[in-house]
Amino acid sequence: MATRQTQFLARSLLAPAVVLLFVWMIVPLALTLYFSTLHYSLLDPGSESFVGLENFEYFLTDPAFLASLRNTLVLVGSVLLLTILLGIPLALLLDQPVVGRNFVRLMVIAPFFVMPTVSALVWKNLLMHPVSGLFAWLARLVGLTPIDWFNDVPLLSVILIVAWQWLPFATLILLTALQSLDEEQKEAAEMDGASAVSTFIYITLPHLARPITVVILIETIFLLTVFAEIFVTTGGGPGLQTTNIAFLIYSQALIQFDVGSASAGGLVAVVIANIVAFFLVRIVGRNLEA
Amino acid sequence: MGQITLQGVQKSFGPVHIIKGADLEIADGSFVVFVGPSGCGKTTLLRLIAGLEDVSGGNILIDGKNVVDTPPAKRGLSMVFQSYALYPHMSVRGNIGFGLKMAGLPRDEINRKVEAAAATLNLTPYLDRKPRELSGGQRQRVAIGRAIVREPKAFLFDEPLSNLDAALRVQMRIEVTRLQKQLGTTAIYVTHDQVEAMTMADKIVVLNGGKIEQYGSPLELYERPANLFVAGFIGSPKMNFVTGELASERGAATIGVRPEHLKIEREGAGGWPGTIAVAEHLGSDTFLYVEAGPLGMLTARHVGELSLGAGDRVSLVPDPARIHRFDESGNALRG
Numbered sequence A: 001m002a003t004r005q006t007q008f009l010a011r012s013l014l015a016p017a018v019v020l021l022f023v024w025m026i027v028p029l030a031l032t033l034y035f036s037t038l039h040y041s042l043l044d045p046g047s048e049s050f051v052g053l054e055n056f057e058y059f060l061t062d063p064a065f066l067a068s069l070r071n072t073l074v075l076v077g078s079v080l081l082l083t084i085l086l087g088i089p090l091a092l093l094l095d096q097p098v099v100g101r102n103f104v105r106l107m108v109i110a111p112f113f114v115m116p117t118v119s120a121l122v123w124k125n126l127l128m129h130p131v132s133g134l135f136a137w138l139a140r141l142v143g144l145t146p147i148d149w150f151n152d153v154p155l156l157s158v159i160l161i162v163a164w165q166w167l168p169f170a171t172l173i174l175l176t177a178l179q180s181l182d183e184e185q186k187e188a189a190e191m192d193g194a195s196a197v198s199t200f201i202y203i204t205l206p207h208l209a210r211p212i213t214v215v216i217l218i219e220t221i222f223l224l225t226v227f228a229e230i231f232v233t234t235g236g237g238p239g240l241q242t243t244n245i246a247f248l249i250y251s252q253a254l255i256q257f258d259v260g261s262a263s264a265g266g267l268v269a270v271v272i273a274n275i276v277a278f279f280l281v282r283i284v285g286r287n288l289e290a
Numbered sequence B: 001m002g003q004i005t006l007q008g009v010q011k012s013f014g015p016v017h018i019i020k021g022a023d024l025e026i027a028d029g030s031f032v033v034f035v036g037p038s039g040c041g042k043t044t045l046l047r048l049i050a051g052l053e054d055v056s057g058g059n060i061l062i063d064g065k066n067v068v069d070t071p072p073a074k075r076g077l078s079m080v081f082q083s084y085a086l087y088p089h090m091s092v093r094g095n096i097g098f099g100l101k102m103a104g105l106p107r108d109e110i111n112r113k114v115e116a117a118a119a120t121l122n123l124t125p126y127l128d129r130k131p132r133e134l135s136g137g138q139r140q141r142v143a144i145g146r147a148i149v150r151e152p153k154a155f156l157f158d159e160p161l162s163n164l165d166a167a168l169r170v171q172m173r174i175e176v177t178r179l180q181k182q183l184g185t186t187a188i189y190v191t192h193d194q195v196e197a198m199t200m201a202d203k204i205v206v207l208n209g210g211k212i213e214q215y216g217s218p219l220e221l222y223e224r225p226a227n228l229f230v231a232g233f234i235g236s237p238k239m240n241f242v243t244g245e246l247a248s249e250r251g252a253a254t255i256g257v258r259p260e261h262l263k264i265e266r267e268g269a270g271g272w273p274g275t276i277a278v279a280e281h282l283g284s285d286t287f288l289y290v291e292a293g294p295l296g297m298l299t300a301r302h303v304g305e306l307s308l309g310a311g312d313r314v315s316l317v318p319d320p321a322r323i324h325r326f327d328e329s330g331n332a333l334r335g
Helices: A004-035 A054-061 A063-094 A101-113 A116-127 A134-141 A154-179 A183-191 A196-223 A228-233 A245-254 A259-288 B042-050 B092-102 B107-120 B136-148 B166-183 B194-200 B218-223 B228-233 B245-249
Strands: B004-013 B016-026 B031-035 B057-062 B077-080 B154-158 B186-191 B203-208 B211-216 B240-243 B254-257 B262-266 B272-281 B285-291 B297-303 B313-318 B324-326
Touching: A004 A259, A054 A063, A054 A259, A063 A101, A063 A154, A063 A196, A063 A245, A063 A259, A101 A154, A116 A134, A116 A154, A116 A228, A154 A196, A154 A228, A183 A196, A183 B077, A196 A259, A228 A245, A245 A259, B004 B042, B016 B042, B016 B057, B016 B211, B031 B042, B031 B166, B031 B194, B042 B077, B042 B154, B042 B186, B042 B203, B077 B136, B092 B107, B092 B136, B107 B136, B136 B166, B166 B194, B186 B194, B194 B218, B203 B218, B203 B228, B211 B218, B211 B228, B228 B240, B228 B254, B228 B324, B240 B245, B245 B254, B262 B297, B272 B297, B285 B313
Parallel strands: B031 B186, B031 B203, B077 B154, B154 B186
Antiparallel strands: B004 B016, B004 B057, B203 B211, B240 B254, B254 B324, B262 B313, B272 B285, B272 B313, B285 B297
């Protein structure tokens, strides 16, 4: 009933929330914009002065920037690939009627509820530790030299941890989609003589196209800003090997105490996120059209 | 060829017996309708023949070969589902040709067969559309196209018209019947609608509670129902049943008279007196619902218009040759 009165009522009831959200977003953005044009070092308070675009120049020409951009993209891409390639078979498995299915599902979803810092610490100290970790013990059991994960393959280690955290999300979304696949469609394919593999390729996979798109879009948003796992495990190192954009901005602001440069970096990150989003929507977004 | 024989087919899900032993002989080229109230097992029986469910006992013979251990695709049957079950991301062409593609036919042969099937069903202009861009009737035809393109031994229809509106249903009913006669392929059709059963079938199987109540031609079922259930289920409006003294006078526990076999007379003309509770005037027919005292509510049908209304007193005279008699266990008494 979109009468004029109800429209007015709806708008006035919505207004406080909209205003609050707007202020909530615009104040930090405006301040970041403002700080990005200042020489603003926390080591030298009171010396703020306008420097124009110098902070941007400094941030973009920093060799650390390109390295961290590369790390960010590798991290996002690998985790997406891992979660989807593992999530599909896992969802197919969980869709089968087995005893204790609900319990198994709960267990599979559990990692998603573990805080990033906690899971990173568990992986660092209990699993990947070169001396006392489970993986090292397993390696020694079969006579191999344990891998020093965070020194030898630091980025891969971070990717594994983050993928482990996001696998439940992908599995859950894909499982829900599998359950909405019309049973009669599968039976029609069976009558048409399709084998299990053909049914998967021609019926199930096209049905999953849309949820896979959703997984890619949502995961990308969060994976671009992975921070806690890196902070807890490698601290961005060794060298710059695990520094992504988010971690680089953090190190500018709170290790080098350069608020101006960090603000410029934050704005660059916003632009990068938008570029990635633009391409993502163009590549996979058409799956979302009804 | 498409001769299907069921021998003592049983199906139970755990302790629940859905099909309690079905024996049936379906001749090649005939159109057989399974009809019954919901939950009577008609869809289960169809799925057993299709191979989508495994039998718990008995044999299913297609052209004399037992197929109970044959997977669905190898039985040479094709099925039209209630929801049509079209593949949403494939074009009409892809949908119709999917079975042939799975069978590994060369592409140009698939195209030829798909186009032939589409021409039969007037789908040629829609071949490159997706199912969501089609109307209900067109989707229905795509589902039928998918069934005929494989040149099966028999078609299985699972309530295929129940999602269409009334006008379209009548039209598709005629189209399906005509197509089946034209192709001469055996068809098994499941429906809960006795009008569909009567109009489409060569032979009807009336199912109730997992048992076959009667198997025969539509008119056989109408004229000589084997028991009370069939008598009440076939025919619209329902047959009137009378018990008590009037029945025992004729040596039966229950007697039944169809509404069209009750002659409507002025009060006092003999027969069964009563007061009209509701009169339905359709122009072509008049249905009277008559409160007939101890006999309960009786339905009478008069062809053409009859200027009687609620509250009028009438007398209903049954046609003595058309009275059906049933014994205590509900079975028909002949002679």
